[in-house]
Amino acid sequence: MNTLLPFILCLILLIVFLTIWANKLRIAYPILLVLAGLGISFIPGLPLIKIDPDLIFFIFLPPLLFEAAWSVSLKEMKKWWRIIGSFAFLVVFFTAFMVAMITNQIIPGFSIALGFVLGGIVSPPDAVSTGAITKFVKIPKSTQAILEGESLLNDASSLIIFRFALVAVGTGSFIWQEASIDFLWMLVGGVGIGLLIALIFIYIHKHLSTDAPSDIALTLIEPYFMYWLAEQFHCSGVLAVVAGGLLLSYKRLNFLSSSSRLKGYSVWESFVFLLNGMVFLLIGLELPEIVAGIRSHGMPLSTAIGYGVAVTIILIVARMLSAYAAMLATIIFRPQVAHSQQFSKRRWTTPLLMGWTGMRGVVSLAAALAIPLTLPNGEAFPYRNLILFITFVVILLTLVVQGLTLPYLIDKTKLFVGLExxxxxxxxxxxxxxxxxxxxxxxxxxxxxxxxxxxxxxxxxxxxxxxxxxxxxxxxxxxxxxxxxxxxxxxxxxxxxxxxxxxxxxxxxxxxxxxxxxxxxxxxxxxx
Structure with missing residues (x-):
C-alpha cells in the first residue's frame, strides 16, 4: 500500500497535466490519455494494479452512465427517438453481428460466441470521447442531441450482448427461447428497478433535512444502489442506472436545492473526469501482461495488431453503412422530413459525420477488463488477452485517427456551412x-x-x-x-x-x- 498509493496519486496528477496539455493543443483529452496508456506500457518496473474483473463494471460503469443520464436532454431524446433508437439498438446489434461473423472467419479458432463477446465490447461509441472532440468544432444541435442520446442507450444494448455472449462461451450453448425470456426480464426488470430506486431516493431528498453535502453524497451512491439491486435480481444494472438517472435528472428541480445542484455539478464533473482517466491508464498498465499472454500462445504481435486494425475497419464501415441506411429510411418513410430544406442541405453530410464519430472509449475498456479470467469449469477464458489487445487497438485507432481528423474534416470541407x-x-x-x-x-x-x-x-x-x-x-x-x-x-x-x-x-x-x-x-x- 505504501508503494501503490503514491503511484495512484502520480497517475491522477498525470491525468490532470495531460488534460491541461490537451486543452492547450485544442484536442480531446481522451486522445492523450490513450496515448499515455500506451506509453506507460513500455515503462519497466511499474507497480501492478490488479482489479477483480467482477468489480470493474461495478466500480466504473454506474457513475459514468448516471452522469451521462443527468447530462442528456430527455426532451431532445423524445424528439429524435427514431434515429436514436436505431443507432442505439439496431446499429449496435448489426455491428456486433458483423464483428462476430468476420472475426470467426479471419481468426483461427475464434468462435462466433467469442466474436459476439468482442462485438459487444467494441460496438458502443464513447460519449465522453465524442463530446470532448466535438467541443472544438461546431456541429448542428440535432446531430449533437442524437450522438448524446445514442451514447446513453447503446451502452445498455451492447453490454446485454456482451453478457449473453459470455454465457454462451461459458456453457458452450445458446438456447434462443430461454435467452429471449431472460432478455425481456433484463429490459423490463432493469428499467423498473431503476425507476423504483429513483423514486425512493427522491422521497429521501425531499422529506429528510438534507443539505448540499448530504444531497451530493446521496447522488454518489444512487447509481451503485440501482446497479447492484438490479444485478441481484438478474436484471440489467446498466438499464437500471440509465432509467433511474433519467428520472432523477427530469425531477431535479423538485428535490435538490440550488446549492446542491451547483456544488453537485462540480463534484460530479471532477469525479467522472478522474474515472475516465483512470480507466485509460489502467489498460496501459495491463498491456505488458496482455502482450505476453498473446505471445505465449504463439501469436506474433504483428498478427494481433492486424486483427485490431481489421476490427476497426469493420466498425467504421458498419457505422457508415448504418448512417446512410438511416438516411434512406428517412427519405422513404418520412418524405415530409426528407423534403425539408434543412434535411436536403445536409442529406449526405450528416450521415458522413455520424459515421465518423464512432470513437470508442471507457465503456469498451471497462467491458474488456471485466472479462472473467476463467470459465465456470475452471479453464482459462479463451482468447482473453487477444480480445483485450484488439479492444485497445480499436480505441487507439478510433480516437487518434477519427478523433484528430474529425475537426479537420468539419472545418476544411465546410460540412455545416449553414450552421451560422x-x-x-x-x-x-x-x-x-x-x-x-x-x-x-x-x-x-x-x-x-x-x-x-x-x-x-x-x-x-x-x-x-x-x-x-x-x-x-x-x-x-x-x-x-x-x-x-x-x-x-x-x-x-x-x-x-x-x-x-x-x-x-x-x-x-x-x-x-x-x-x-x-x-x-x-x-x-x-x-x-
Missing amino acids: SDEEREQSTRLRMKIGLKQHVYNFVKARYEEEYIGHIGIERILRHWEDQSKVQDSSWMDDKARRIMLDIFAEQRMYLTNLNKEAEFDEEIIRQQIYQIDLEEERLKYV
Whole structure:
C-alpha cells in the first residue's frame, strides 16, 4: 500500500497535466490519455494494479452512465427517438453481428460466441470521447442531441450482448427461447428497478433535512444502489442506472436545492473526469501482461495488431453503412422530413459525420477488463488477452485517427456551412426566453405583492430591478422580507422555464443554462 498509493496519486496528477496539455493543443483529452496508456506500457518496473474483473463494471460503469443520464436532454431524446433508437439498438446489434461473423472467419479458432463477446465490447461509441472532440468544432444541435442520446442507450444494448455472449462461451450453448425470456426480464426488470430506486431516493431528498453535502453524497451512491439491486435480481444494472438517472435528472428541480445542484455539478464533473482517466491508464498498465499472454500462445504481435486494425475497419464501415441506411429510411418513410430544406442541405453530410464519430472509449475498456479470467469449469477464458489487445487497438485507432481528423474534416470541407443560421436562431430563441422571463417575473411580483411593496424600499427596488434591470450598488435594502420575495421570484422563474421547456422551439440546453444562472443568483443572495 505504501508503494501503490503514491503511484495512484502520480497517475491522477498525470491525468490532470495531460488534460491541461490537451486543452492547450485544442484536442480531446481522451486522445492523450490513450496515448499515455500506451506509453506507460513500455515503462519497466511499474507497480501492478490488479482489479477483480467482477468489480470493474461495478466500480466504473454506474457513475459514468448516471452522469451521462443527468447530462442528456430527455426532451431532445423524445424528439429524435427514431434515429436514436436505431443507432442505439439496431446499429449496435448489426455491428456486433458483423464483428462476430468476420472475426470467426479471419481468426483461427475464434468462435462466433467469442466474436459476439468482442462485438459487444467494441460496438458502443464513447460519449465522453465524442463530446470532448466535438467541443472544438461546431456541429448542428440535432446531430449533437442524437450522438448524446445514442451514447446513453447503446451502452445498455451492447453490454446485454456482451453478457449473453459470455454465457454462451461459458456453457458452450445458446438456447434462443430461454435467452429471449431472460432478455425481456433484463429490459423490463432493469428499467423498473431503476425507476423504483429513483423514486425512493427522491422521497429521501425531499422529506429528510438534507443539505448540499448530504444531497451530493446521496447522488454518489444512487447509481451503485440501482446497479447492484438490479444485478441481484438478474436484471440489467446498466438499464437500471440509465432509467433511474433519467428520472432523477427530469425531477431535479423538485428535490435538490440550488446549492446542491451547483456544488453537485462540480463534484460530479471532477469525479467522472478522474474515472475516465483512470480507466485509460489502467489498460496501459495491463498491456505488458496482455502482450505476453498473446505471445505465449504463439501469436506474433504483428498478427494481433492486424486483427485490431481489421476490427476497426469493420466498425467504421458498419457505422457508415448504418448512417446512410438511416438516411434512406428517412427519405422513404418520412418524405415530409426528407423534403425539408434543412434535411436536403445536409442529406449526405450528416450521415458522413455520424459515421465518423464512432470513437470508442471507457465503456469498451471497462467491458474488456471485466472479462472473467476463467470459465465456470475452471479453464482459462479463451482468447482473453487477444480480445483485450484488439479492444485497445480499436480505441487507439478510433480516437487518434477519427478523433484528430474529425475537426479537420468539419472545418476544411465546410460540412455545416449553414450552421451560422442555427446560431442566429439560438441567439434569437435565447433572447425571447429572457424577455419573456423578465416580463413574467415583473407581472408576478406586481400581482402578488401589490399591497406589500408600497412604502418598503427593498420591495420597491426589487420591482424596479425587474422592470428596467437597473443595477443597485448597495445591499442594505435586502432584509428578510425582501429576501423571501426574491426566493419566491427564483422559484417562479424555474417554474416558468420548466413550462417553457415543454415547447418544441426552446432547446433544453438553453433552459438548463438559464436555470443554472438563477441558481447562482440564489446562492449569491445568501451572502448579501
